[in-house]
Amino acid sequence: MSDETPSRRAAAAFAQTAETGTPVAFADLVALLERIFLRHGTSxxxxxxxxxxxxxxxRDxxxxxxxxxxxxxxxxxxxxxVDGRAEPTVEEAGPAFLRVDAANGFTQxxxxxxxxxxxxxxxxxGVAVMAIRNSHHFSALWPDVEPFAREGLxxxxxxxxxxxxVPSGGKAAVYGTNPMAFATPVAGGDPMVFDQAASSMANGDVRIAAREGHAIPAGSGVDxxxxxxxxxxxVLDGGALLPFGGHKGGSIAFMIEVLAAALTGGKYSREVDWSAHPGAETPCTGQLFxxxxxxxGGTGAFADRVAGLIGDVKEAGQDRMPGERRYARRARTLRDGIPLTPARLAELRALAGDA
Amino acid sequence: MSDETPSRRAAAAFAQTAETGTPVAFADLVALLERIFLRHGTSxxxxxxxxxxxxxxxRDxxxxxxxxxxxxxxxxxxxxxVDGRAEPTVEEAGPAFLRVDAANGFTQxxxxxxxxxxxxxxxxxGVAVMAIRNSHHFSALWPDVEPFAREGLxxxxxxxxxxxxVPSGGKAAVYGTNPMAFATPVAGGDPMVFDQAASSMANGDVRIAAREGHAIPAGSGVDxxxxxxxxxxxVLDGGALLPFGGHKGGSIAFMIEVLAAALTGGKYSREVDWSAHPGAETPCTGQLFxxxxxxxGGTGAFADRVAGLIGDVKEAGQDRMPGERRYARRARTLRDGIPLTPARLAELRALAGDA
Structure with a gap:
């Protein structure tokens, strides 16, 4: 989702602010966030x-x-x-089909x-499917798939x-932003990973734009x-986003509802009802891998073939592949720290219960 | 591919002409085409x-x-x-991975x-992959996937x-039109099947537009x-199409090159070289299922769940699902015959060697 143009714009605007902040080491940020989660009832x-x-x-x-x-x-x-202490159950539904009940906990x-x-x-x-249900996914999808590509998958x-x-030509919201992610190994380099919403932009970016007072691009949403x-x-106040790419993006959004919810036993996006839980923001649905x-496939050089394709794509004029900016920023922030504004850092520390 | 707007327009224009022609029974059309293939060297x-x-x-x-x-x-x-008499070889690369060498024959x-x-x-x-290589696919993709959905898959x-x-932001063609198809059973009805190119429009529709002298929509192609x-x-004379939906469609086109070619051992779209075979039109690449x-998934009512989602989508205002027009036309042409213009019918009969 971080690679689409509107996202890029919102994220860049946000990053620019953040880039001027205090650098925090990755391990320190993890420790701070861990304290926040623990303090709010997770295992x-x-x-x-x-x-x-x-x-x-x-970091990325x-x-x-x-x-x-x-x-x-x-x-x-x-x-x-959401149950921060949920104990998932894992069930083999076939030699290549794993079924996971997240038991109303987080997906990861x-x-x-x-x-x-x-x-x-x-x-x-040679292939397997993992179908997760009753699960709260509130993060990007690329962290889930990148490690598979690092193992050659x-x-x-x-x-x-x-x-x-909204569906193509429709007026009422049915689909979620419904991201899909794809990861493939690349010989001699980081995996190629894309993670893109089936919506015209990511919901998180709409919220950032609302908070920062930016307009969203025309053709992104309806009131x-x-x-x-x-x-x-x-858009946030009773409106909705449009699928990306017209009716084709709408078909992809539909497919993702079927794969992530109907196939896993999870809830459809439209069935998420958190009205009895004011403050809840994490949708409880499903996820398919x-x-x-x-x-x-028998080629014996799959990752080399992918590297060759990326070479062709760049030679044809595409400036960068999805994920490249993430890897560049990862290298930079692991070295220099992750810049956070003083306000953001203070907010996080307050949530962690620091004095 | 038949469900995108530009395709729809081109196909509708074409169908309108055809609709005025002589009705031919499906079985008679199959028999006529069979004679054409046989006369040109297939088994x-x-x-x-x-x-x-x-x-x-x-028909559809x-x-x-x-x-x-x-x-x-x-x-x-x-x-x-292409070898019209090719004998494919099928190899089990794992309990859930079938590898097929089409031996330079047609894919189907x-x-x-x-x-x-x-x-x-x-x-x-619970899941399996079929990877086909050295294969010529010159048809729609929906006929390949619809039967799986009719078997509940x-x-x-x-x-x-x-x-x-061209890749996103690029100038030279790298990808094919790279269609993907998705099929799912639907309780109480025909399967929901979409078949859509990763390009802004299908190549066949560009050729129809060129032949009939129509412009293609802005944003579809480059010279x-x-x-x-x-x-x-x-577009046809050294130009290229754009991916649908901006860089997201470009990422899908990339993914399809990887899945259909790198993973199967087939050729990339860019590697298809038929220059020594004037008149050749069927790309020899690969296909993944x-x-x-x-x-x-354990829901026990998967097809019911999908029917419920389709109900929601229609209630939200989408006028029809992908594939519905195909089924409607199928019912009509199976009853009334498939209308073909006299010129088209004469052309086909000449190719079949009829007097």
């Missing part, structure tokens, strides 16, 4: 996983899924909407509880969220009457 | 499969993949570019040779073609200098 395991995940987004410049999201996590925990701890067995399934069979993942996107608008507040061992 | 099995496939596209109103394509098939066969006969074993793999494991397929689409154009001839048994 130690869940705190460690979410803190690392959220700090990784901040995925700011709309970085510490900006911490108040949302806290709101969901405080409201009792459920995913990681099943990941080792899932990798065995992929290695044993091709990964696809789909997650639905809460109804905020509560289904009329086109560039006001992010009108499809992971393939590309060496089974 | 009986290949002729039967391709004739049924191409007639099905014409996928006119850009219907009999309009017959001269292209014939050109490829006459030029020696290779796919069908492996399909029964593939279905067993899906039923046994969820199917995804990806195929690359020949370089005619040989990488400049935007609405002239379909400029991912088919999932949704009952493994």
């Amino acid at each position: 130690e395991r869940v705190a460690a996983i979410l803190a690392e995940n959220c700090a990784s987004c901040e 410049g995925s700011t709309s899924h970085g510490v900006f999201r911490i108040p949302g996590y806290v709101g969901s925990l405080k409201s009792g909407w 701890p459920a995913f990681l509880a099943a990941r080792d067995r899932f990798l065995e399934m992929v290695r044993d069979n 091709v990964a696809l993942s789909f997650v639905n969220s809460f109804a905020c996107v 509560r009457d289904g009329k086109p608008t560039t006001d992010p507040k009108a 499809i992971v393939i061992d590309p060496e089974r | 009986e099995r290949v002729a039967a499969i391709l004739a049924e496939n191409c007639a099905s596209c014409e 109103g996928s006119t850009s993949h219907g009999v309009f394509r017959i001269p292209g098939y014939v050109g490829s066969l006459k030029s020696g570019w 006969p290779a796919f069908l040779a492996a399909r029964d074993r593939f279905l067993e793999m899906v039923r046994d494991n 969820v199917a995804l397929s990806f195929v690359n073609s020949f370089a005619c689409v 040989r200098d990488g400049k935007p154009t609405t002239d379909p001839k400029a 991912i088919v999932i048994d949704p009952e493994r």
